[in-house]
Amino acid sequence: MEELSYQMEEMEHQFVEKIADNMRTFGVSETIGRVLGVIYMNREPMTLDQLSEATGMSKMRMSQVVREMIELNIAEKVFKKGVRKDLINVERDYYQTFIALFTSSWRKSVSKGRMFEQHLRQQLQSINENRPHDEKLDDISEEKMNELLKEIKLWFDYYNWISRLIEFFESGEIFKYVPKYIEKK
Structure with a gap:
């Protein structure tokens, strides 16, 4: 069961990397692509803290990346009752x-x-x-x-x-x- 879980995580990681590669092809940084992929694969909006942890980037850098994503209209801040921090969501439609x-x-x-x-x-x-x-x-x-x-x-x-x-x-x-x-x- 543990091996299957590892394989699934690895496949999700490959998916995120493919999104990052696609973004580079479109003239957008791979970093933006990775963050887009991480949120996409999470299937739910994420906080800056969660994104920083998932990507290994600093919270300050993550904030810059999210700002760029919002400017590109591929991410948005969303509200969820009971959550005090900003949540970032991405467009699910490729x-x-x-x-x-x-x-x-x-x-x-x-x-x-x-x-x-x-x-x-x-x-x-x-x-x-x-x-x-x-x-x-x-x-x-x-x-x-x-x-x-x-x-x-x-x-x-x-x-x-x-x-x-x-x-x-x-x-x-x-x-x-x-x-x-x-x-x-």
Whole structure:
């Protein structure tokens, strides 16, 4: 009986390590993957103390990891009556975890891209406004400015497309076209 228990624990450990490896593939640290796996395999929310003990990490480091997980929308603090400490729970649906990881990084990219686009627009506007009104742009400068304006428009369209893609994933619409499960015949 003890051997069976050991084997089951070992299999759970392998599962946690596979989740950690998957997270690395998705561009997320293995540490986050391990913590996600530990909570997932525990089947119940866990406190920072429990997580620290289960992973061997300090409580301070565990707090940082949990904060990152919450920012990635793959974990949340939950309340349980009679428990005074914060409990951390994770999404149990692999598909939702996948969507949360990717849309989180896409959102950051969209935000940075839009700020860059706005900055370039302001620079071009400043160039136009700050030159003397009687000073005409030479043909080369005017052509470059028009090319930059076209690029900014393409940039804007691209980030709008990513925003629509985020909505497509987060709304679950993706599953109409790429179903979660395929029935075997």
